[in-house]
Amino acid sequence: DNKSSKTVLRVGHTLDTKHSVHKALEFMSERLAHYSHGEMSLKLYPNGTLGSERELVELLQIGSLAMTKVSAATLESFVDDMRLFGLPYVFSSREHRWNILESDIGEDILHSLQPAKLYGLGYFDAGSRSFYSCDKMIRSPEDVKGLKIRVMNSQNAVKMIDAFGGAATPISWGELYAALQQGVVDGAENNPPSFYSARHYEVCKNFSLNEHTSIPDVMVISQHIFSHLSDQEQHWLKLAMTDAVQKQKTLWLEAENYALAEMKKSGLNVHYPDKKPFMDAVAHLHDAYKDSIVGQYLMRIKAKQ
Amino acid sequence: MEFSGLILILVFFLLLILNVPISFCIGISTAVAMLFSIDFIPATTTISQRMVGGLDSFALLAIPLFVLSGLLMGRGGVARKLIDCAMALIGMLPGGLALVNVMSCTLFGSISGSAVATTSAIGSFIIPEMEKKGYDRNFATAVTACASTTGMIIPPSNILIIYAIASGGVSVSALFVAGYLPGLLLASLLMIVCAGYAIKKGFPTEARLPLSFVVKKVVAAVPSLMLIFIIIGGILGGIFTATEAGAIAVFYSLILAVLVYKEVKVGELKEILLKAGEISAIVLLLIAASSAMSWMLSYENIPEIISKTLMTISENPLIILLIINLILIIVGAFMDMTPAVLIFTPIFLPVAESLGMSPLHFGIMMVLNLSIGLCSPPVGAVLFVGCSVGNTTIDKIIKPMVPLYIAMFIALMLVTYIPAISEFLPKAFGLY
């Protein structure tokens, strides 16, 4: 550090270089260099070359990596507060979600990462997750009954599929295409850009936009590394992050619209179901958190409406 | 940056020549290089974490399972029945059992998606059987290792799915269909080499047998062949994944060996399980250590430095493609396939596309190329499993490997410079 005054923060993530998050991080590096007059920049490691999301968070705790983008679902294993986002139908719309994320509630959840030796810099948009299925369209929760649905490695996700009456099957994202094609699972759930970029539409022709969960991505920095930055450097980093968030929101929306348009163009069945029956089927999942920190967040979110 | 990369390579080769176990050569050289850019505690902790992380994979579970089912079938006499059957069918050809080896590896590889699993499943019973029939054990191991890589290109293939994601949107279906012809081309070339090598070395061919005898041998092999149907049917019919097929294979071969053929006593199972665990652990420690090494290489940007240098060397597309292939062969020598695909696709694909190559064609070329690396020293998962299963050492199988490497390289050159081999089928099926 003494030889050169430049601070390079290493950022690992698991997405490809065409993803809105990667583009936003490239923009963030530019903005950081701009604010710091070339004193600071980011070095990006995309494609999961440095590890899975969970492992990247550990590297931050260990101190060999500075920053990562991680799904709030992955952070459930580290901090209880993050379980909020894995619950179905927490937010009523994209606007509502961003209002909450950018309010004191969102701030408090980011602060909850501190005991895990992590500092939350902000949220990126990861849209809403919906069901897609190979054989028949999921029009109501009834249609989920008995289907084997791939879920992320997350307790919340397993419980939610159980509540819909489906059979939750955890399979890694990389193996999912083959599993869908072979019929090991009948369907899965994700946001439209991921569904599109993983080319799952080649084997699953039915996409039902029931939007059960909206799990944001979180930008985190190793607390050890963050605390070694000067106040000025921390300030520049936060400014660059704010710019990157605005940029990513736009890019995400573009990616989502593009994916949906392409899906429809290629003859895929895209269905907009009535969300009410879906909400009713899983409403009791919120009650299970009544006396916990997640329950308090749910009440605060309700109070804001 | 370049400095710690140089240190890594130097320390690795020094320890390698000094007879240090390869997993430790990889681990120690990674640790030494890492200490130049990361403090002691974070560096050692990171290596520990990468080693565990490298093993944290459901797909890898196929290794101990197929090793175990292979050992059970070997003990249970199933292997002999299977090989007798194949021998009765094509044993009369020059190098008959070597051809059977290639064909069964291709067949197994085309349902498992993992060359390592193929090597352990096929190798653990066909190598001893080839030795029994008078073949050189090192040659048998070499054939198994090379032939099992055909399954990386012939679908289903996890590595092609990983490539599709790393390339940012090449169709997986198109890649799958594209893999058939190059895979069969590779298998045919390997068979030609095997036949030639066997003639030269005077390996035995079997006498042509009466039809009734052939039928008898085929019928005797039916319970064993059922296992292949269970695996093919299970995977293609969507009943289970390759790893689950491994567990079913263990279950089925256990019943066959203990209850049907009664050639394995329950008391012997502990010893078989321990042997399977030992063979698997050798490979798993290597994978763990390699995973730390590829982390270090990415961290120090070594792949990126390589690609920048490359573009300054030549402007002729044919030469650049050749250089890319040579670089990938060197990469494959040291690195596992999955990290290599993840690291080098984003670097080389733009170069290849600027030369007018389609991402589909590039993907098949890259996977075929890295397949050579899977069975080339010093680091190659298939090579390690092959040696472990074939109970031999790397330096001993290099000599019989040479003609097989040449066959693989010819296949690679044909696939590199004739786009139609990769693109004809996907175009014919309207996928591309």
Next chain:
Amino acid sequence: MKNLNSWFTKAISYLVVILMVSIVATVLWQVFSRYVLLSPSSGSGEISRFLLIWLGLLGSTYCYQQNSHLSLDILARKLSAQKQAYLARFVHLMVFLFSLTVLVVGGVNLVTTTLDPVQLSAVLGVKMAYVYSVMPLTGIIFCTTALEKLFFIKNEQFISPKAVGE
């Protein structure tokens, strides 16, 4: 030290057998639960992956005790018996140093990192420290085995074909 190591070898060989049986049983259970019970087991994938980590690392100490790890013995086979013994001791010293620094020190730090605050596995919610504790454990066994090979084995024993990678 010698008694300790033969006890380790025996204990680990039993553990390897138990791990192998558990892996087969867990993956079979995954298939069984999906097709016979019609409710896919959500935890079997995670359990089997963790068992594999334990098998790979603990099992590799057994391989070291049996001298079955792969190495390049081109140089070693050309040396005199005396020099082979020196080389073998150098190899075990390298194994000892790597195991002590990376597996034990790095492993202990990895375990403590996941304990404060406690990190849970994604599906079953077990402490990741239980999974990671295999790392220091493996390191300690490698260290004691390496020490035994360094100090308690006579030179001649290194010259057996097995020790040079046969």
